[in-house]
Amino acid sequence: MLKSLMKQGLNAVDDLALAADRRAQAPDTLVNVLFHSLYESPAHLGKGELGPNQDVTVADFRGFVEEMLESGYTVVSPAQIDAGLPPGGRYLTITFDDGYFNNTLALGVLNEFRAPATFFISTDHVRQNKAFWWDAFSRALARSGATPGEQKIEIERVKTWTPEKIDAFLCERFGPSVLKPHSDVDRPFTPPELRQFALNPWVHLGNHTRDHAILTNCTPGQMAHQIESCQHALAEMVGYRPIVIAYPNGNHSPSAVRAAQDAGLRVGFTVAPHSEQLPLSDASRMTLGRFLFFGGQDIRRQCRLFSARFVPSHALKRLMHPAY
Numbered sequence: 001m002l003k004s005l006m007k008q009g010l011n012a013v014d015d016l017a018l019a020a021d022r023r024a025q026a027p028d029t030l031v032n033v034l035f036h037s038l039y040e041s042p043a044h045l046g047k048g049e050l051g052p053n054q055d056v057t058v059a060d061f062r063g064f065v066e067e068m069l070e071s072g073y074t075v076v077s078p079a080q081i082d083a084g085l086p087p088g089g090r091y092l093t094i095t096f097d098d099g100y101f102n103n104t105l106a107l108g109v110l111n112e113f114r115a116p117a118t119f120f121i122s123t124d125h126v127r128q129n130k131a132f133w134w135d136a137f138s139r140a141l142a143r144s145g146a147t148p149g150e151q152k153i154e155i156e157r158v159k160t161w162t163p164e165k166i167d168a169f170l171c172e173r174f175g176p177s178v179l180k181p182h183s184d185v186d187r188p189f190t191p192p193e194l195r196q197f198a199l200n201p202w203v204h205l206g207n208h209t210r211d212h213a214i215l216t217n218c219t220p221g222q223m224a225h226q227i228e229s230c231q232h233a234l235a236e237m238v239g240y241r242p243i244v245i246a247y248p249n250g251n252h253s254p255s256a257v258r259a260a261q262d263a264g265l266r267v268g269f270t271v272a273p274h275s276e277q278l279p280l281s282d283a284s285r286m287t288l289g290r291f292l293f294f295g296g297q298d299i300r301r302q303c304r305l306f307s308a309r310f311v312p313s314h315a316l317k318r319l320m321h322p323a324y
C-alpha cells in the first residue's frame with residue numbers, strides 16, 4: 001500500500017519534470033534500453049514460468065521501436081558506437097540480456113524496422129541448457145507460497161553471492177532438478193539456435209559473462225575468467241568475439257571494467273538509468289547507462305522519460321544503487 005502510494009507520488013513528480021523539460025528534441029544523445037524476455041501475447045503473461053520481470057509482449061516491443069523511430073531516433077549497433085556516432089543525431093541502442101530463447105520473438109520487429117539489437121549471452125547457460133537461477137528460485141518460492149514481493153526480497157539477498165554459491169544453495173534447498181528449464185518461455189538458446197540467430201543481419205551478440213556472474217562479488221581472477229571464457233565460448237559457437245559487454249545486474253567496478261578491456265571489449269553497458277551526451281568519453285563508453293522498458297505501461301510516456309534531461313525517479317534509483 002505504502003509502496004504503491006510512493007510509486008504514484010514519484011510518477012506525478014516525473015510528469016511535472018517531463019512537462020518542464022525542453023530537451024525532448026535535443027541532438028547528440030544516445031539512449032540505451034534494456035529488455036530481458038519477450039512474451040508472444042498478453043495471454044502468455046502471469047503463468048509463473050519466469051521470475052518477476054518487465055512483462056513485455058511482442059506488441060509492446062513493436063510499439064516501443066515504432067515510437068522511438070517516430071521521435072527521430074536512429075537505432076545503432078555496438079560497432080557504430082565504437083566507431084563514433086556522427087554529431088547532430090539522436091541514437092538508440094536496443095539490448096536484451098541473458099540469452100533467453102524467447103528473444104527470437106524480437107526478430108519480426110527487427111526485420112520489419114531494419115533495427116539492430118544487441119543480445120548479451122551468459123554462455124554456460126546456453127551450453128548446459130541451465131535455467132536462469134532467478135526464474136528457478138522464484139518458481140520454487142512461489143510453490144511454497146511466497147508472494148512476488150517476498151520472491152523479490154529473497155532474490156536480492158542471493159545477488160551478493162558468486163554463481164557457484166547460488167547454484168549450490170538452490171540445489172541443496174530444492175533438489176538438483178531446480179535448474180532445469182520448464183519450456184520455451186524460460187529456457188536459454190541452445191548452441192545451434194544461437195548460431196542460427198546470430199546469422200540475422202540485425203542481431204549482434206555481446207558478453208554477459210560465462211555464468212551471469214555479478215562481477216563485484218568476484219575476485220579479479222574470477223572476473224577475468226568469467227569474461228574471457230564467455231568471449232571464447234561465443235567465438236566457438238557463433239564465430240566471432242564480441243566487442244561489447246553488459247555487466248550482469250549492472251554491477252561494475254574499475255577492476256571489472258579493466259578485466260573487460262583486457263578481454264578486448266570496447267563498449268560496456270550498466271543499468272544506471274541515464275542517457276549519454278555525445279561525443280562519449282573513453283570512461284563513459286565502458287559504463288553506458290540503460291533504461292528498463294515495461295510492458296503494460298504507457299509506451300509514449302516511457303519513451304519521453306528516456307529522452308528527458310532530469311527524471312526524479314531515475315535520480316533516486318541512481319542514488320539507491322551506486323554500483324549500477
Ligand SMILES: [Zn+2]
Pocket residue numbers: 097098208212248249
Ligand atoms: Zn543479466
